[in-house]
Every structure is written in structure tokens, then in C-alpha cells.
Amino acid sequence: MADHGVLSFLLTTLEPVNFAACFFGALLGTLIGVLPGLGPAAAMAMVIPLTLKLGPTAGLIMLAGIYYGSMYGGSTTSILVNVPGEPASVVTTLDGYAMARKGRAGAALAISAIGSFVAGTFSVIALQFFAPLLARSALAFGPAEYFVLTVLGVVLLSNLTGKSRSKSLILIMIGLILSTVGMDPIGGLERFSFGIEAAQGGISFIAITTGLFGVAEVLTVMAAKEKPIEVLPVRFRELYPNRKEMKRSVGPIARGSVLGFLIGLLPGPAATMASFASYGLERSISKHKEDFGKGAIEGVAGPESANNAAAGGAMIPLLSLGLPFTPATAVLLGGMLLHGITPGPFLLRDRPDVFWGVIGSFYLGNMMLLILNLPLVGVFAKIVRIPNHYLMPIILVLCAIGAYGDNGALFDVWVMLGAGVLGYVMRKFDYEPAPLVVGLVLGPVMERSFRQALIISQGDASGLWASPLCLAMWGIALLSVILPMIFQTSILTTPEKGI
Amino acid sequence: MKKYERITAIITSLGGVWIMYYAWRTLKLGSIHVPDAGLLPFLCGVGLAVLGIAWILILQWTKEAENEGPAEQRLWxxxxxxxxxxxxxxxxxxxxxxxxxxxxxxxxxxxxxxxxxxxxxxxxxxxxxxxxxxxxxxxxxxxxxxxxxxx
Structure with a gap:
């Protein structure tokens, strides 16, 4: 494709509808990041039905905006309230809140926003370079390669939550089974629908995700005692870091950007892992080790840059291979499928407008977030004070209409409630719901490619490992099972938590 | 906690067995060469049953985790x-x-x-x-x- 073609697709982001989608996505993402509890995956699941009205490009730009906007917003509450808006900002509380108590809240917020902007932009440039390369090389994939890729994805994604592998594998299996509910796409046989007409078309992805993330979150919040929140004040004129703070932040922002981007390419809670890794790195190489935990600017600049870069990095496996490596990108993948867009190597060839439009929106969104986050920080800080009991019923109403609106069937509302109860129980027993969503979205691709591969090879199962690509992926899958067994005795245990 | 984990593990393995049975009896499995509608659910059922049984066995061998301090107050x-x-x-x-x-x-x-x-x-x-x-x-x-x- 000629470069001017890429540029014209990138510029589609500036079309009014896409521009507006980017703005509202980034704004909503920031609000979600600011509000403790509700994460980007839940927000994206609730908003998917709305985006269906916008068309694929604008819809996906909005969903992506929520994803990276939440990374920005999460730092605000970490710094001002000592409550992380989302897990990737937990580490920012250590030095961000300490800075705020010393009267340097404005500087911490500004460095956080600047670091997020630099890292976000860096990761988009890298994404723009690497995603098409990977997608083009994956064009050689046939059904057999796709099947092995999904198997590899399931094996790798069993580490999606960074907790117990066995629990993740169980949830992926349940997700795969749920994905088979309804009419078999090849033979036309009904599976697991038990005569329920609304289930014959399959289980609604939106109902499951809004239930698992949204309703379960509300039930969790309702079960906890609400605590009054004290927000440290910040004035607009304080939003300038001094020269010393700027100088000390340059290195951590640069290192956080690269480290975060690389961690974003790994399966797991990339943004959270990236922020902790960056904090550890900065503390180990800093000349001011004694300042860490007491208000070191490096402890804000590095992790906040890293979690934003990781968000960009995590888009590469999604856009180029169709594999979601984080919970939020799993929901984004579901959103793409509902829009009739199949992420993977053919996305760049078949829908370059969507591919480059989403990438272009990252540039625009990062700029919007920088402009929004600094002057509006006081407003965002006030939003934290809104009591939960005003927000919770509204979130439930949004979840219900989202689930109902997907197929216009009340059955989906009951599915959502069932998924909500399941999600709540899962949280109580330390299960993360994301692997179930991964199974749900990868299931149809896995089954279809498996059966197609065997039809092509005329029933010869050796076709599933005949090509060098298939062999290599089987090898990686096998290694990723065997290596943890060697290092941790068993894949069924984790060192800290047992099973 | 271990008691609840054991119950979950048992439910998981029983659920896996039920899915295997349903896929085998109600849906058609086909074969590895010509798979039918029931094969993927059947294999997932096998996976659930095996993971559930492995989990029960591991729970038998591992010690109860120590209490990690006072739990946050919950309003049921x-x-x-x-x-x-x-x-x-x-x-x-x-x-x-x-x-x-x-x-x-x-x-x-x-x-x-x-x-x-x-x-x-x-x-x-x-x-x-x-x-x-x-x-x-x-x-x-x-x-x-x-x-x-x-x-």
C-alpha cells in the first residue's frame, strides 16, 4: 500500500464522527479511570451497544479511546486520593500521594500526564511500524495455522491474569463451551440451547461481559462498606513541575515507554506488570533511592509512562493476529466481531480504513488526553466524591439496556444477571473473569479453523502440524507448558498462592 | 477457604463429566478426521474434568494457607x-x-x-x-x- 494511502486512512480520524468518537471515548475512559472499581473492560462492554450505531471505524475508535483514556485517568485518584482508579495505577499511589501531601500534587499530575502522552505516542509509533509487519507475515496463515495459533493463544493466555494458571484454564474452557451454545455453524445442529428460542443464535457476548464485569462490580461495591473520600486540593497554577523535577523525569519516562511497550507484547495484565516493573527499575538505578515511597518524581513518571506504553503494545497482537493479551483487549476483540470486523492479518488487507483509523485515533486521543487532563484535573478529582449509591443503579440500568439492546430479547438480561452473580462469586474466590471472555471470543475461530483445516486436508490430522509454522507454534505452546513445570514444579500451582 | 475450593473443584469436574456425556449422547462427536458438532464441547468437558480432578488432588497435598489478616467488612x-x-x-x-x-x-x-x-x-x-x-x-x-x- 502506498504511503499516501496510509496517510489518508490515518486522517480519517479527523472526520467529524470519528473525531467526536475519539473525544468521548477518551473522556469516558478518563472518567472510568478516575472512578475506583469500574475498569476499562466493564466500561467497554457497556458501551459496545452504543458504538454499534456509530459504524465500525468510529465505534472502535471510541472503544479504544476508553481503553487508553482509563490509563490516564487512573493516576488522578492515585495521586489526589491515594485510591488507584484501576490496577495499573496502584504503584503510583506510593510516590504520587506522598508528593501530593507535600504540596506537589500539581507537579505529580503534570508529570504523569506528560509521561503518559510521551509513552502513548511512542507506543503508537511502534505499533504503526510493527503491527503491519506482523500482519503481513501472518498472511501466509491457513486454517491449520489459525487453529494452532488459537491453541497457542489459549496456552499463553492461561497466564492472562498473572494468578493461577489452572483457574484461568478452567475459565477458558467454560468460555469455549459457552461459545458453542446455539446453532452449529457447519452442521446446523442445536447445541446447549435446550429448546430456548433466544439461545439458538448463541449466547450474547455483551450480556456475558456486562454481567461479568459490570453487574459483578456493582455487587462487589455494594458488599463493601463505603468510606468517605478525602481529596487533596490542587490549584491550576501548581500544575508546573520545576526544572529539577522535569530533569529527574526525562530518564524514567523514556525507560518506562520502552519497557512498557515490550511488556505490552506479553500475555497478562500488561499495564499493571509494566507499572510495577518500571517502579522497580527506577528504584534500583536511582541516585535518590531514599526518596522512593516519600515522594520521588521518578516513582510517578516511570510507572505512569509504562502503563500507557503497555496499552499501545497490547494492541499489536490484537490487531495483527487477532489475539487479545489483556482483559480489555479481549472485550475490544468482542466489540470488533460484533461490528463485523475480524482482527488479524486480514484486517489490514480488507479494512485498512478501520486498521489505520484506529491507529490514527491513538495519536489524536493522546493529544486530547493531555489537553483534557491538565486543566480538568480539579473536575475529575471532584467526580471521585460522587457517592457510589448514585452511580450503582445507573450502571445497572446501562448494563441492562446494553444486554437487551443486543438482540432485543429479555433472555439476554437474565443471562447478564446470571453472569453477574457468577462474576461476583468468582471475585470472592479470587477468580478473574477475563479468561472466560477470551474463551468465548476465541471459541468460534478455534472450532471453525479446526474443522476447515481437516476438510482441506481431507481428514488427514497430520495437516495440523505439517507446515513449519504450525510446528513452530506447537513447539512454543509445548515449551510454555513445560518450562513452568520445570521452574515451578507444576503448572497447577503458583509460588505464592497455591492453586 | 480450602473447603470452598474443594467444592468448586468437585463442581468443575462433575460439570466436565456432564458436558462430555451431553456432547457424546446428544451431539455428534464425529472423529478426529471428520469432527462434528460435539467434538469441541467434548474436549472442553474432558479438560474441565481433568483440571477439576487435578485440583482436588493438589488440595489434598497442600497445606491450608495462613490467615492473611482481618478481612474487609462485608455487607451481605x-x-x-x-x-x-x-x-x-x-x-x-x-x-x-x-x-x-x-x-x-x-x-x-x-x-x-x-x-x-x-x-x-x-x-x-x-x-x-x-x-x-x-x-x-x-x-x-x-x-x-x-x-x-x-x-
């Missing part, structure tokens, strides 16, 4: 009430329509769960319902259950 009645209201809301959505049921749901939430004053309750319910109407019905034209009172 609030999620139960929330869920009950949601079930009634779902039922009311179909019976009286989305807008009316949303209005009643928000009032019920504020009065039953939060014991909020009437004035605040009515303001929240009216604003919330109006916002939902404006966004979903007027702007986005999302299909919603029809209003009973609209005839």
Missing part, C-alpha cells in the same frame, strides 16, 4: 437486595416497559437499599430516567421494551 444483605431488585427490574422491563421500570427501579434502589430522602430520590430517578431516555431512545434509537402505558 446489600448485594442480595441489589440482585433481588435487578430480578424485579428485569421482570418489570417486559411487563411495563423500559422507561417506567427504570424510574421505579431507581426509586426502589434509593429507598430500599440506601434509605435516601424522598426529594433526592425523586430528583435522581427523574434525571436518571430522562438521561436514559434521551440517550437510548431519542439519540441512539436502541430497541427497548415497549411502554405498557403508551398503549
Amino acid at each position: 444483605h446489600r448485594p442480595v437486595l441489589s440482585l433481588l431488585l435487578m430480578v424485579l427490574y428485569g421482570w418489570a422491563m417486559e411487563s411495563v416497559g423500559y422507561i417506567t421500570s427504570t424510574f421505579i427501579f431507581v426509586i426502589a434502589w434509593q429507598k430500599v437499599i440506601e434509605h435516601e430522602k424522598w426529594l433526592k430520590t425523586m430528583i435522581i430517578a427523574l434525571l436518571g430516567t430522562f438521561a436514559m431516555y434521551a440517550l437510548f431512545v431519542y439519540l441512539l434509537k436502541v430497541p427497548i421494551p415497549p411502554e405498557f402505558f403508551a398503549g
Whole structure:
């Protein structure tokens, strides 16, 4: 494709509808990041039905905006309230809140926003370079390669939550089974629908995700005692870091950007892992080790840059291979499928407008977030004070209409409630719901490619490992099972938590 | 905690066995060369059963984890009430329509769960319902259950 073609697709982001989608996505993402509890995956699941009205490009730009906007917003509450808006900002509380108590809240917020902007932009440039390369090389994939890729994805994604592998594998299996509910796409046989007409078309992805993330979150919040929140004040004129703070932040922002981007390419809670890794790195190489935990600017600049870069990095496996490596990108993948867009190597060839439009929106969104986050920080800080009991019923109403609106069937509302109860129980027993969503979205691709591969090879199962690509992926899958067994005795245990 | 984990592991393995049975009896498995509709569910059932049994065995061998300090105070009645209201809301959505049921749901939430004053309750319910109407019905034209009172 000629470069001017890429540029014209990138510029589609500036079309009014896409521009507006980017703005509202980034704004909503920031609000979600600011509000403790509700994460980007839940927000994206609730908003998917709305985006269906916008068309694929604008819809996906909005969903992506929520994803990276939440990374920005999460730092605000970490710094001002000592409550992380989302897990990737937990580490920012250590030095961000300490800075705020010393009267340097404005500087911490500004460095956080600047670091997020630099890292976000860096990761988009890298994404723009690497995603098409990977997608083009994956064009050689046939059904057999796709099947092995999904198997590899399931094996790798069993580490999606960074907790117990066995629990993740169980949830992926349940997700795969749920994905088979309804009419078999090849033979036309009904599976697991038990005569329920609304289930014959399959289980609604939106109902499951809004239930698992949204309703379960509300039930969790309702079960906890609400605590009054004290927000440290910040004035607009304080939003300038001094020269010393700027100088000390340059290195951590640069290192956080690269480290975060690389961690974003790994399966797991990339943004959270990236922020902790960056904090550890900065503390180990800093000349001011004694300042860490007491208000070191490096402890804000590095992790906040890293979690934003990781968000960009995590888009590469999604856009180029169709594999979601984080919970939020799993929901984004579901959103793409509902829009009739199949992420993977053919996305760049078949829908370059969507591919480059989403990438272009990252540039625009990062700029919007920088402009929004600094002057509006006081407003965002006030939003934290809104009591939960005003927000919770509204979130439930949004979840219900989202689930109902997907197929216009009340059955989906009951599915959502069932998924909500399941999600709540899962949280109580330390299960993360994301692997179930991964199974749900990868299931149809896995089954279809498996059966197609065997039809092509005329029933010869050796076709599933005949090509060098298939062999290599089987090898990686096998290694990723065997290596943890060697290092941790068993894949069924984790060192800290047992099973 | 270990007791609940054991129960979950047993449910997992029994669920896996049931899925295997359903896939084998009701759906057609085909073969590895010509797979049919039941093969993927069957294999997932096998996976669930094996993981569940492995989990039970590992729980037998591992020690109970030490208590990690005082647990956060939990209010069990609030999620139960929330869920009950949601079930009634779902039922009311179909019976009286989305807008009316949303209005009643928000009032019920504020009065039953939060014991909020009437004035605040009515303001929240009216604003919330109006916002939902404006966004979903007027702007986005999302299909919603029809209003009973609209005839």
C-alpha cells in the first residue's frame, strides 16, 4: 500500500464522527479511570451497544479511546486520593500521594500526564511500524495455522491474569463451551440451547461481559462498606513541575515507554506488570533511592509512562493476529466481531480504513488526553466524591439496556444477571473473569479453523502440524507448558498462592 | 477457604463429566478426521474434568494457607437486595416497559437499599430516567421494551 494511502486512512480520524468518537471515548475512559472499581473492560462492554450505531471505524475508535483514556485517568485518584482508579495505577499511589501531601500534587499530575502522552505516542509509533509487519507475515496463515495459533493463544493466555494458571484454564474452557451454545455453524445442529428460542443464535457476548464485569462490580461495591473520600486540593497554577523535577523525569519516562511497550507484547495484565516493573527499575538505578515511597518524581513518571506504553503494545497482537493479551483487549476483540470486523492479518488487507483509523485515533486521543487532563484535573478529582449509591443503579440500568439492546430479547438480561452473580462469586474466590471472555471470543475461530483445516486436508490430522509454522507454534505452546513445570514444579500451582 | 475450593473443584469436574456425556449422547462427536458438532464441547468437558480432578488432588497435598489478616467488612444483605431488585427490574422491563421500570427501579434502589430522602430520590430517578431516555431512545434509537402505558 502506498504511503499516501496510509496517510489518508490515518486522517480519517479527523472526520467529524470519528473525531467526536475519539473525544468521548477518551473522556469516558478518563472518567472510568478516575472512578475506583469500574475498569476499562466493564466500561467497554457497556458501551459496545452504543458504538454499534456509530459504524465500525468510529465505534472502535471510541472503544479504544476508553481503553487508553482509563490509563490516564487512573493516576488522578492515585495521586489526589491515594485510591488507584484501576490496577495499573496502584504503584503510583506510593510516590504520587506522598508528593501530593507535600504540596506537589500539581507537579505529580503534570508529570504523569506528560509521561503518559510521551509513552502513548511512542507506543503508537511502534505499533504503526510493527503491527503491519506482523500482519503481513501472518498472511501466509491457513486454517491449520489459525487453529494452532488459537491453541497457542489459549496456552499463553492461561497466564492472562498473572494468578493461577489452572483457574484461568478452567475459565477458558467454560468460555469455549459457552461459545458453542446455539446453532452449529457447519452442521446446523442445536447445541446447549435446550429448546430456548433466544439461545439458538448463541449466547450474547455483551450480556456475558456486562454481567461479568459490570453487574459483578456493582455487587462487589455494594458488599463493601463505603468510606468517605478525602481529596487533596490542587490549584491550576501548581500544575508546573520545576526544572529539577522535569530533569529527574526525562530518564524514567523514556525507560518506562520502552519497557512498557515490550511488556505490552506479553500475555497478562500488561499495564499493571509494566507499572510495577518500571517502579522497580527506577528504584534500583536511582541516585535518590531514599526518596522512593516519600515522594520521588521518578516513582510517578516511570510507572505512569509504562502503563500507557503497555496499552499501545497490547494492541499489536490484537490487531495483527487477532489475539487479545489483556482483559480489555479481549472485550475490544468482542466489540470488533460484533461490528463485523475480524482482527488479524486480514484486517489490514480488507479494512485498512478501520486498521489505520484506529491507529490514527491513538495519536489524536493522546493529544486530547493531555489537553483534557491538565486543566480538568480539579473536575475529575471532584467526580471521585460522587457517592457510589448514585452511580450503582445507573450502571445497572446501562448494563441492562446494553444486554437487551443486543438482540432485543429479555433472555439476554437474565443471562447478564446470571453472569453477574457468577462474576461476583468468582471475585470472592479470587477468580478473574477475563479468561472466560477470551474463551468465548476465541471459541468460534478455534472450532471453525479446526474443522476447515481437516476438510482441506481431507481428514488427514497430520495437516495440523505439517507446515513449519504450525510446528513452530506447537513447539512454543509445548515449551510454555513445560518450562513452568520445570521452574515451578507444576503448572497447577503458583509460588505464592497455591492453586 | 480450602473447603470452598474443594467444592468448586468437585463442581468443575462433575460439570466436565456432564458436558462430555451431553456432547457424546446428544451431539455428534464425529472423529478426529471428520469432527462434528460435539467434538469441541467434548474436549472442553474432558479438560474441565481433568483440571477439576487435578485440583482436588493438589488440595489434598497442600497445606491450608495462613490467615492473611482481618478481612474487609462485608455487607451481605446489600448485594442480595441489589440482585433481588435487578430480578424485579428485569421482570418489570417486559411487563411495563423500559422507561417506567427504570424510574421505579431507581426509586426502589434509593429507598430500599440506601434509605435516601424522598426529594433526592425523586430528583435522581427523574434525571436518571430522562438521561436514559434521551440517550437510548431519542439519540441512539436502541430497541427497548415497549411502554405498557403508551398503549
